[in-house]
Amino acid sequence: MTNGGVELKTPYYLFDESVLRRHITELYDIREKYTSDDLRFCYAIKANPFLIPYIDKLVDHFEVCSWGELKICMHYKVDPDKIILSGVNKESGMISDALGYGVRVFTAESMHQYDEIVRQVEKTDIQIRLLPRLSNGAQFGMDEHCIEEIIKNRDNHPSVNIFGIHYFTGTQKKKFSKIESELKLLEEFIGRLKSEYGFEPELLEYGPGLGVPYFVGDDFDNYYTVYEELVKYIADAKYSYRVNLEMGRFFVASCGEYVTSVADVKGTPDAPILILDGGRNHISYYGQNMVMKTPIITMDRENDNEAVPCDLYGSLCSFNDMIARAVMISKPQIGDRLIFESIGAYSITEGIYLFLSRDLPAVYIKEADGSCKMLRDSDPTYGINA
Ligand SMILES: Cc1ncc(COP(=O)(O)O)c(C=O)c1O
Known part of the structure; x- marks a missing residue:
């Protein structure tokens, strides 16, 4: 990829607006097929905040989980009506900043959070809508009993309208059966809230944790199968x-x-070791623990049948920095560019960027008209570690 005719310096991330649009259009098409008009899309921005301006027109809401994420939304001037303020630790300053910005939908993940949101809202003449988050046993959300308490006493706080339930249990779900059992659990819980407390939710804010194929041999029938079953x-x-x-x-x-170059080649000709100028600090493929799986990696040149199995390592000077085993590459050379696919979510936010004080990779977007725009330059991190 070039920017103004200049080859981009590796390592870097490149996001493609047209691919994003096509994908989300497909999601709408499937939704239309089942006329599920009551199904809306909320983008959890933790996956990749750089894409906010590009996905803004394509989704109905943004889930924002930290004060920093709220500040990113303010930076992009996101419509506050689109924001659902969530997060397991909502500092009181984050709540007041959100209210000041115009955010009117909050989740509550604990009684303490609920009390603090109510306290702040009742000091104003603002009305908000609140989604208690149901726990699934981990650190998130509240148990059923706490939610029932909130709902039972909802008339005591008329400026805080309890208007639904929030639920998310985990990510990378490859089968619909798990999602179905969660929906059934929610149906039962909501049914009980109705029969016992006359509570009729307007909204179920639900994270299905749909999975994506990341690795060679992943057994997904089709990218959209589970989504379609869900719709x-x-x-x-x-x-x-x-x-x-x-x-x-x-x-x-x-x-x-994510594009990274071969910085060194060693080992033996039939089992080379490649050192890349990137590393695991920039790559986060859910489920790639202990390098048991091989991500989908392509090259920007012919890779013929003389390919040999190469072990790929990053630049981190750490035994943990093995990236993939036995990736078939022909005549690997210094300067070869390897392209790691499907890296649009989480790699950009989950990386262990400070380790070894290596520079942050640059971030580019290929916009819908084909032009390439830099969203962030490569940035040194040594100053943060000293
Ligand atoms: C509350 C909540 N909702 C949604 C998501 C997004 O999950 P996924 O990327 O699997 O869609 C997360 C991810 O951690 C989350 O914590």
């Missing part, structure tokens, strides 16, 4: 409430690649 299920269920699908990975993974 069909929700359409058939004819809920009396709207459902927001709150997702990160599934929206943006496919639109990104």
